Amino acid sequence: MIDAVPGISDAMLHGAAALLIGAMALLLLGLLLAVRRSRNAEAAWAEEHVRLETEIAAHARTDAALLTAREVAEAANLAKSRYLVGVSHEIRSPLNAIHGYAQLLERDGQVDPVEAARVICRSSQHLIDIVDGLLDISRIEAGKMKLSADLVPLPAFLESLADMFRGQAAAKELAFVWQPPANLPAYVRIDEKRLRQLLINLLSNAVKYTEAGTITLAVRHTGMVAEFSVSDTGIGLDAEELTRIFEPFERGRSAKARAQPGTGLGLAVTRTLTRIMGGDINVISTPGVGSRFMLRLMLMEPTEAPAASVRRRPVIGYAGPRRTILAIDDDPAQLAVLQSLLRPLGFTVFAASDGAAGIEMALRCAPDLVLLDIQMAGLSGWGVADRLRAIASDARVADPARRLAILMVSANAHEYAAGADGRAAHDGFVLKPFDLDVLLDAIAAQLDLRWADPVAAAVAPAPPIDLAGAAPHLAELRRLGQAGHVRGLEMQLQKLADDVPASLPLVVELRDQLRRYDLKSFRERLDACS
Numbered sequence: 001m002i003d004a005v006p007g008i009s010d011a012m013l014h015g016a017a018a019l020l021i022g023a024m025a026l027l028l029l030g031l032l033l034a035v036r037r038s039r040n041a042e043a044a045w046a047e048e049h050v051r052l053e054t055e056i057a058a059h060a061r062t063d064a065a066l067l068t069a070r071e072v073a074e075a076a077n078l079a080k081s082r083y084l085v086g087v088s089h090e091i092r093s094p095l096n097a098i099h100g101y102a103q104l105l106e107r108d109g110q111v112d113p114v115e116a117a118r119v120i121c122r123s124s125q126h127l128i129d130i131v132d133g134l135l136d137i138s139r140i141e142a143g144k145m146k147l148s149a150d151l152v153p154l155p156a157f158l159e160s161l162a163d164m165f166r167g168q169a170a171a172k173e174l175a176f177v178w179q180p181p182a183n184l185p186a187y188v189r190i191d192e193k194r195l196r197q198l199l200i201n202l203l204s205n206a207v208k209y210t211e212a213g214t215i216t217l218a219v220r221h222t223g224m225v226a227e228f229s230v231s232d233t234g235i236g237l238d239a240e241e242l243t244r245i246f247e248p249f250e251r252g253r254s255a256k257a258r259a260q261p262g263t264g265l266g267l268a269v270t271r272t273l274t275r276i277m278g279g280d281i282n283v284i285s286t287p288g289v290g291s292r293f294m295l296r297l298m299l300m301e302p303t304e305a306p307a308a309s310v311r312r313r314p315v316i317g318y319a320g321p322r323r324t325i326l327a328i329d330d331d332p333a334q335l336a337v338l339q340s341l342l343r344p345l346g347f348t349v350f351a352a353s354d355g356a357a358g359i360e361m362a363l364r365c366a367p368d369l370v371l372l373d374i375q376m377a378g379l380s381g382w383g384v385a386d387r388l389r390a391i392a393s394d395a396r397v398a399d400p401a402r403r404l405a406i407l408m409v410s411a412n413a414h415e416y417a418a419g420a421d422g423r424a425a426h427d428g429f430v431l432k433p434f435d436l437d438v439l440l441d442a443i444a445a446q447l448d449l450r451w452a453d454p455v456a457a458a459v460a461p462a463p464p465i466d467l468a469g470a471a472p473h474l475a476e477l478r479r480l481g482q483a484g485h486v487r488g489l490e491m492q493l494q495k496l497a498d499d500v501p502a503s504l505p506l507v508v509e510l511r512d513q514l515r516r517y518d519l520k521s522f523r524e525r526l527d528a529c530s
Helices: 010-106 113-142 154-171 192-208 239-244 255-259 266-276 332-345 355-365 381-398 436-447 454-459 467-483 486-499 501-515 519-529
Strands: 150-152 175-178 188-190 214-222 225-232 280-286 290-298 324-328 348-352 369-372 405-410 428-431
Touching (some): 010 113, 150 192, 154 192, 192 214, 192 225, 192 266, 192 290, 239 280, 324 332, 324 355, 332 348, 332 436, 348 355, 369 436, 381 405, 428 436, 467 486
Parallel strands (some): 175 214, 324 369, 369 405, 405 428
Antiparallel strands (some): 225 290
């Protein structure tokens, strides 16, 4: 038996035990709190670690995206540079021909004017094709490409293409093979301009990339589907080039391919147009052996036979009363072209260099037709057309038979609108640069004209002329004819037609001889009038 410690009661022992238990509880609680704080800290650290890893990964993705974007931008910039170099070369070549022959024509007698005109027209058409290709890309990207259903005489159409490329092939000492099949339909319905563009792209590439051998154009027509095949014995394409050849700005990897002029857009436009037209295009090729492009399109035959076509003859004048045309354009060169074209044909032509002057001139000269540019300083062509239409409506109140026709003649291809829909102020649209015959056809349609027949004029008997009034004009025509001053002769013929209306049949005949540069017959006809 243990005796109790003197002086320490049971109560004190119990209190000490309680204090010890409390201290141990506090210690345990502290440990628990420390553990919890440690776990919270670990969880926070883990969360922060995840956040940091996520952020690092995001930065890595951003860096990769920026790197990809930079590579794409650099590739696009390089493609743009190649494109600009190609376009510059393509534009400068025909411009050089135009500029060169224009300078030679200024130096009287140093070049055949007929040959100069042919070269200038051919070079201008090349420039038009380049611009049209750029516009096609813009229209395709904007989803505004429109197709027409032209009635195309297929055999004659293909023969004209063959004639075009026979000369190009012969210039490089290449053989050009074209054997039309017997079963070709006489006429088909398709967009003639687009079909021509597709085949020209393929044929021109074949000639361009072939140094020796043969270019072959073949056509197979079955049912409503035609397959056009263009084969060459040129440099060919390897497997990797075949996967990219229809991409924009791609012109092959070989030094020979890159040495050829071009923009690298022809085949890209060809494939896109082919798909829009509901067809397909494929290519097989072997490096050093040649290539074969196969174009498949649906060509529907018309349900009714078309009317017989009439061969176009040179326009030398028109029958009926004299018509007045007002040309409004802020480019003096454009006005000069229109006046030089229309005045020799017997039109009375007025010109204005801006919209306000054109409206004022229209009030004075009361034109039958207005040829109107769109993009001008001040009032645009559309605004001028609205004002002219309002003026014409007021004029018809006084004279119901009076009609004003408005043709937009503009380079603003993106604003093209056919007109004559009952809502538009204009009656038609001719896109610059225009073919003179296309413009004359549009004018004839608006004014309901019948062009004079040069063959009939040539065989017609000499018209009676009031020599008292015509004699001074005839004398001046003889003088200018002896000097060979063609421009002066054109102006003098216009004066004769203005001053002596009875001389118009003679003027038509003389104009035809002048257009053919047949100055000998021109002088003989003048002598006969004496």
